[in-house]
Amino acid sequence: MPFEIPAIVQDRVSARARETMKKIEHFVETECIPADEVYEAQISKDPSLRWKSYPPIMDDLKKKARAQGLWNLFLSKTHYSEGAGYTNLEYGLMAEILGRSHTGSESMNCSAPDTGNMEVLAKYGNAAQKKQWLEPLLDGKIRSAFLMTERFAASSDAKNINMHMRTEGNDLVLNGTKWWSSGACDPRCAVYIVMCKSEMNTSNDPFKQQSVVLVPAGTPGVTVLRPLSVFGYDDAPHGHAEVRFENVRVPRANLVLGEGRGFEIIQGRLGPGRIHHCMRSIGAAERALDYMIARVNDPNRRTFGKLISEHGTIRSWIAESRIAIDSCRLVVLNAADKIDRVDAKGALKEIAMAKIMVPRTVCDILDKAIQAHGAGGVCQDFPLARMYAGLRTLRIADGPDEVHLAQMGRNENGRAAAIIKKHEEQEKKRTELFRVYKIDGKSHL
Template identity: 50%
Template structure:
């Protein structure tokens, strides 16, 4: 692979870096101040809509979607350094560019598997930012890292499907503009192949029987900008059979197709979070004195900064290799690398952020700096889209198979 970015990527990087400096970073303080004045914590601060309008004017919209019909038509390798830049302000930048989870994964899913009417009704308004969405897979009563464990029932009843089940940590569900759930459940719990028991269904939020039970926090954070995380109950929620995505029994395969790009997008943004942490560490070390000397003179502090730089460079190369493989041999051919970055990146970035917190002392855990919230996000990604141990098990099994 060529380590240089192509001309289009360089141009978009230049424009995006300018957008971050000119609009996003100054808006971070404004957004916090505006949020304090809102009637509901789930309302969007006005400055976010201003950022979205500016991003559209500057052609920085839907960069994540490789399909030229709906998105920017970028490859994974082209999008990787752009997602890294947005990771420097993960609460604002992805939302401003309409490149935030879970909407990105849902748009990819609808673009690939949705029928024309489903794309017209749900994908198009998601692409324009008119509404938000949620992906309902994880359940509290089962080990959802193995999607075959999902227990939510999707029962055919004449010309409708009836959904019954309980989901939690459903990202985006608390947002007032969330209008649609993509729900994974079992249409055939007795199928011999456990990977053919599940199906995907579009369930509008206003459907009778859909109830938001409570908001779920992550280390005390509510993640307002991404629409929070909710516990959702489906109590005999009835939708037309036309709301089935793909075919009955195809839900597991659709979920796997959705999660591959999602995992690499998370890792791309994590690298941007680590870069911001290193920047904050260096500024703190250069500007703070302890025991009569700048922190930058302390050997331990220098080791932290040096180790962080080494880790970020290693991670970036692995993520770029993974993106290149996804573009050239497909997600299945890049399976080992996707699992490798999912294991390595959140773990290393959480460690870098932890050192940055330590270097800032009490300020590091306060609301005055982004470090505590960034650490919570990085630590959570060791669980989201499959915990470390599941990926380690699968990756090791593949390695051992070569010597069996």
């Protein structure tokens, strides 16, 4: 369906952003979606070549997008002078449109993990780091990877990471293994942003023992062991890699912000990124609903003498999906608006709500769309299976549901004392009113 800005945020969206959204929608619908299958077809089926090249149609899309000014839309000028200058709320709406297409985000240099990595460099990097890595990333000349998760640690609790970092003179020496390293397989990947832990922790604060280090791809001692698949999809050429570090040496100048500042950096990175993921997910849900509606109204596909859409169950699915999509959108926009007003740290509750709600809900919508397509829904003739594989991972990526639920539950339960006090005061007032009006104290509810 044509993109519409929700009425509740109409006054928060600038005329410039509105015009950009129209251009994005036209580009995604007329250029990116038709290119999606070509992109997949251009990825080599030869395992020995699959990770050594990338589809040439992507370069064509990038040239067209950049010529129209559709480039680096995610990065606010408050972080970097070359940013597009949109609010998180405005970019959230743009990201929804990008989420309709597999090639949409990358075509405009707005795809993960580069967006989060560029946020890190723009917000926390020094001048030399920005010159060496941020500028070519913004220019689309290189790509990057983000390495946080570890195979041998329950790294949903980031305090558990055990990638060792020690200092030797002017060098940092890294040892350990990372996996689900987004982007590390891409032949264009030039730098890894790595979360590690000092072997000689000087802080008693467990949140100040981690650091973020920039490691150039190809540094001696770094071995990309293998790409990991998601429900059978390897996501070439991007990939999610297992990467081993054996006495990897980089200059101490590659430390971002300072030793022990890792948690601060990563929280700053993941907050807006979670919103970007959620908005792209809503775009995927819209496209899944479109596919569902088209499929169940195909005049050549009738069951028991009726169009599939004429069966009550299917109509309920369509209605439930519309309600769910619109609900998710408002939750995400609320979080994006809160980030704009008080920064990501002040919007933890709203971000967590979106991160929990959206992937769950979109997976359910995709499941309905797949079911409506029958066997076709689980094969490569439609994009639904790939979309589901990607969306299901978001219930784990950037913190699993359970972590966000535990944090939200703890914070919400923290209101207990205030609630109990309020109820006691109300009960005291009720008792006084019963006495004044000479009513017995038994329940009259």
